Amino acid sequence: MNKTAKTNPSFLNGVPELLVLRLLARRAMYGYEIVKEIQLQTKDALAFGEGCIYPYLHYLEAEKFVKSARREVEGRSRNYYELTRRGHKRLAALENEWSRVTLAVAAVKGAQYV
């Protein structure tokens, strides 16, 4: 899905992965909750569908960036995900890439005044 460091980070699309990891870095959450939470925290500026988030969770688990455990909470059966050590590293790497992208975009803006 994203192996080597490329010139163009897969960040022009990969924002969902960054946000999922960020949220899970705070606390364990389940898929449905993540979908709603992103809408809530971004005031609907971003709203990734379940068809985007669930596959990401499965990918992240396959890569051992997260691990999941089913829990019964509030009379509900939910699949809670939490970050692994590897996941924290992955998050740090993505933060880096996101930073690189936004700086790069800003650099082109700045050049207008050169």
Next chain:
Amino acid sequence: MNKTAKTNPSFLNGVPELLVLRLLARRAMYGYEIVKEIQLQTKDALAFGEGCIYPYLHYLEAEKFVKSARREVEGRSRNYYELTRRGHKRLAALENEWSRVTLAVAAVKGAQYV
């Protein structure tokens, strides 16, 4: 390609369009030059191929965001593009969306410390 204002701006991919418009807001440029200039100004953090930029230029012209004129410069025949009034509006709109996206991404980060 991008008609109505959606919840998720097409900005998770549309960075190339923003950069092209920004560059053209400064001065008239030709396709090949734009491809190289983005690499230069972003220090290769971003490097969109010709297969990405040329189709965008054609799209932008079809939408009357830019107009083109062939000129002979330095013994070279080049197709120079420049922004139209519509193009400036379009640029302003994209700046807005990009700002919304980065703020939204930052908001999720901020929430970690709430």
Next chain:
DNA sequence: TTGACATACCTTAAAATGTGAGGTATGGTG
């Protein structure tokens, strides 16, 4: 003068990524 390389434009198949719509099942509420 010819061979190599950069410039300059373009197209196309394929990969990557996210959307939208669908499906299933459970729990609470009027």
Next chain:
DNA sequence: CACCATACCTCACATTTTAAGGTATGTCAA
């Protein structure tokens, strides 16, 4: 008991970018 929110999931499709190709011209060195 009907309805809606919760909770999980998948799949076909659309959009967007990549990678690789093609053509033509200009420059420069051998």
